[in-house]
Amino acid sequence: MHHFYNRPEALVSELLEGLAMSANVTLSDHRDARIVMRSDWQPDREGRQQVALISGGGSGHEPAHAGFVGQGMLTAAVAGDVFASPGVEAILAGIRACCGEAGCLLIIKNYTGDRLNFGLAAERAREEGFRVATVIVADDVALPDAPQPRGLAGTLLVHKMAGYRAERGDDLDTVHQAAIDMAAQVRSMGMALSSATLPGQEASSRKTPELGLGIHNEPGVRQVTPESADDAVDQVLKALGRPDNGPWVVLINNLGGCAPQEMQILTRACLERLGRDNVALMTGPAPLMTSLDMHGFSITLAPADEATLEALKAPVQAPHWPTPQTVHDIKTFSPRFSQQPPAGEGQYDNARSQLITRLATTLRDSEKALDELDAKVGDGDAGATVAAGARAVLKALDENQLSTGENARLASELGHLFATAMGGSSGVLLSILMTSAAQQLEDVADWPSALQAGVERMQHYGGAQQGDRTMLDALIPAIEAMAAGQDLEAAARAARSGADKTATLRKASAGRSSLVPEQALDGVVDPGAEAVARLFEALAGDDDSR
Structure with missing residues (x-):
């Protein structure tokens, strides 16, 4: 079919x-x-x-x-x-x-x-x-x-x-x-890359671009070799006589098989070459007079006298007539991008800087091990992604670009850093975690509660839940342990237990592992959860972590 x-x-x-x-x-x-x-x-x-x-x-x-x-x-x-x-x-x-x-x-x-x-x-x-x-x-x-x-x-x-x-x-x-x-x-000219396929018949063997086709599948006047959409429009307008003494009304017609993207690009080329000031009114681009699925387009021109413009602008109730549009120069505006907040302008805490250095170094040095895990269940770049974020953190510390003495400012700075330094969805998710946590830390200096709020936002946007073989399987138990008043060693044990449990989960509902056959997941720890477990083990001071 x-x-x-x-x-x-x-x-x-x-x-x-x-x-x-x-x-x-x-x-x-x-x-x-x-x-x-x-x-x-x-x-x-x-x-x-x-x-x-x-x-x-x-x-x-x-x-x-x-x-x-x-x-x-x-x-x-x-x-x-x-x-x-x-x-x-x-x-x-x-x-x-x-x-x-x-x-x-x-x-x-x-x-x-x-x-x-x-x-x-x-x-x-x-x-x-x-x-x-x-x-x-x-x-x-x-x-x-x-x-x-x-x-x-x-x-x-x-x-x-x-x-x-x-x-x-x-x-x-x-x-x-x-x-x-x-x-x-009125005068019209068309070009097609292939002819139409008649219902119930095999596709036509005519696949050579042709200029000057009719709409009944008859061959064009001559075969052509347009090198681009711009060149195709140039050839059609040349065949129309290279009109430059407008203004004109223009009808841009899809012969049936052109994608909307192609038609917009052809329209741009047509208006640029005719000159936008030389086009008083444009109808289309749209399939108006097609030839089944012919992969082609046609351009129709007529002088834009007062009577013609009046007639074309009059409203109709025909179901497929597009409202003609006036043509104008491209209007632009300057979007406002997020401005990187001044980094490192907050207070500095030497002990916390050393701690963050240890955590980032642990993740950087885990690149190969995490990549090997990811190669079994994903595309083999989880370690590289995590290491890229870790190196960015280490660089920021070296350049005094992290406000390690202020909770909310530090979380916000880390959020911006992860969004720009880490590729894929992991960087975005960690940025959501830290950005949301920063908002909570503005009011209360309670990292476990702030991280729990960040995890909720991660789940809201990312769609993953605990048990879906993601970093959340280690992150949620660890944060819950801290929120319950347990020490960092208990949090590290919870993270490790959650990560190891992912090796027994044969069905993933989120992330790249969800696209992998169940048997390939058996016995393999999720690389994101493994990274979180290593992070908490380093946080607890267990430098002998796996």
Whole structure:
């Protein structure tokens, strides 16, 4: 399965049903006439005063055309099979359903099937007494000498112009002329990296980038080799005539297979090259006139005269028409980053400095042993991470950058140090621990209570609990022992017991060990818990710790 389709023969009916379930449209109930019409439209009511607009063609170009049915745009769309024009009877049925005394305008893309079928339907409708006008859109400039250029995404600008004129109550002749004028001004060009995949068929073998494609999977005018998104846009704009005498309205269309990221980058390139001051209004980037999953884009330009801007800015209720945007220079602001608090400006305590030196040295010298443990249950860098934090602490002590005589200031300084010196989640978690503890120490010089508050915040953000094979399995018992009034030796024993117990835990619910098979965890002490156990053993003065 390469696409989320059901049966290929049901594709058109099902996609229209999907639209009708959420949009303010109604569907014809006959498979031979796939007509999507405004739910609020009645030919003997709205159609008496307002010109009806009908477009359509082969399916596979969604959201065109059914997605643009709504107040301010199309009255109805008639859908054929994939890349195939709807039949004359279906189009004629659409005219009968929509056309009132004000008449109707058929907007036709310049493909032979569409011209013939919509044309014959118009002639037969006139024969039945309907007032019908037609406009043919031929905005493709890929073949400048072609006698019949194709109709591409520029058709949508004709929809919008005609829809605006019809909505304000202009008569059929006026709406018709406005559509003709817009069709004469629009020009489009596309490029694709690969062709479309037809439903139920294997992926196309055409994988070479092509310039000047149609929307029915026909080959481009020539093969190209764009080196970047910028280069691709350069080539498309060059084929459009390198317009520099704007201002322009621009429509940037996703042909179906481009990711949103690609479309934004292509938009940036387009606006930079046209000149932001040279673009009065932009529609897209969005999938508007697609070609199934074709990995490509197209750019449509039209002069930004007053009438065009007025029409494009008018609001619509069509479900898939994006609101056009004005273009402007990039606006920037200067973010405020955290300022490192003045370090080492607090009081100094020699005995505590020596203690911290011993603790940091213990962890630095444990790098190899912790890495070996982590290699069995993680990615083998736990020791390096812990050692990086320890070296940062030792360096700060050497440079008198730690206020070892003030509890809250010291905890805050260590929090900032761990966040910047240690990689991965361990540094962030330890920074949360110390930063939260610093807030508690502002009020009470009680390290066990402050550390307990810090552990709570670690658990809140990190999601780990005791028993999940993390550093908490050693840290929580040790802090609880101190909070209960026990001495440091008891805290060290609690930390060691908690760390050793992790070797019996075969299921991890947090950290990298949670991604390791259970059998690989059996008998292996968690490296984070081991680091905490060694820290408390050094704190208790047991220099012979493992």
